[in-house]
Amino acid sequence: MSEIAPLVKAAARKMLLFLPHAVRQMSRPDRMISVQEVRRVVLRGEIIEDYPEDARGRSCLILGTGEAGRKIHVVCAPRGEYLAIITAYVPERDEWDSGFRIRRPS
Secondary structure (H helix, E strand, C coil), X not given: CXXXXXXXXXXXXXXXXXXXXXXXHHCCCCCCCCHHHHHHHHHHCEEEEEECCCCCCCEEEEEEECHHHCEEEEEEEECCCCEEEEEEECCCCCXXXXXXXXXXXX
């Protein structure tokens, strides 16, 4: 997973491009995730899943901390001149382990 990390950080320093799905998810009343929180997650967070064969191109899931210490997941894809933000959400406790790093079996 570490080989995607430099690509994510380099693309994020150039520009974040929020896809429509990400904007919808971030602006849900129960989430209200800010652009600053997403930027913090992609620059300082931990890549917990790598999707090298994603149909949209290589992407990954990053776990980070937003305002007031809340955990946030961001799915993103480095695209050279920008980092595509595919989605961002607050992970549900019943779907993830206590550290929000490992998915619980469904």
